[in-house]
Amino acid sequence: MVKLAAVVYGPDDDCDALLADFAHRLAAGGVAVAGLVQINGINASCETQDMELEDLDTGRRINICQDLGSGSVGACRLDPTGLAAAAGALRAAIDKPLDLVVINKFGRMEADGGGLAGEIGQVVAAEQPLVIGVPQRFLEAWNAFAGGLDVKVACQRSAVDAWWQSVEASAPAA
Template identity: 40%
Template sequence: MTHSRPIGAIAGSDGEATQALMLAFARSLAPGVRVIGVVEVGDDLVDLSSGARYRLFQPLGSGADACSLDPAGPAQACGALLPRIEQGCDLVVLNKFGRLEAESNSGLTDAFAMAVSLNIPVLTAISSRFAAHWQAFAGPLAETLAPQAEAIAGWWGNRG
């Protein structure tokens, strides 16, 4: 049996279809598989275990041209995930490695790091816009996956 790398990174997209794909995969796992994490639903991160919602964007008002990404929401989500990851699980799903992780080493960075340090597989998405940052962050730990259910299932099935 081949062994997958500990991080499965769905390449080329971090949009709604990819988030739905990760959510569907997490829900398809056998009842005994413990999944911890968050996926993006609309303008929120939604906790897969508790259903808690964390705001991704701040209202800036009409005419604003600044980035509306709210770093507080992902930071709160990460803070909620860390103790549960540390307690143990079988899979961590993190919506994406995005701007916060790439440019400021914040967002869900600590959740990525903790899961990998505990040898827990991570499923995430990565946009081509942050591919160089992702490579510097994850390097040989990540396996690039096509945005298809079969690719995710293959990565999961070969993890061991």
């Protein structure tokens, strides 16, 4: 059983909704879940609308986009302050006893060694089960980062559920 699952998805997949539903469903069933899920839809991007992350531990929503102003020519509105707040919330949550960590995305920042890369590494080093969304365009960077410690999971509820059932089945009895 592999405790690190990469949900690989393309532009037509709604990994945000899949991971949010998965995390909320497990938490409602008594599983100790922490992490970050993106709460907006499939076409959400900082270029077109604000993006928020939900801290699964507290329910707090953290905006990770910044207003660049009307004269801005830059397309990326990712807010480093918002991302740092999300990273802090994630660090605080993963220091608690958990059954599962869910992280919305291994994106551009993580592919470049920033963003939540340190927190992802911390979860993996602690051998906590982790499921993370990985856009196809960052799969090569993810493969280098994960070093073969992961299992690739289709962006489908049944595939994510099957992975989680394998994790639960291999967990030592409490």
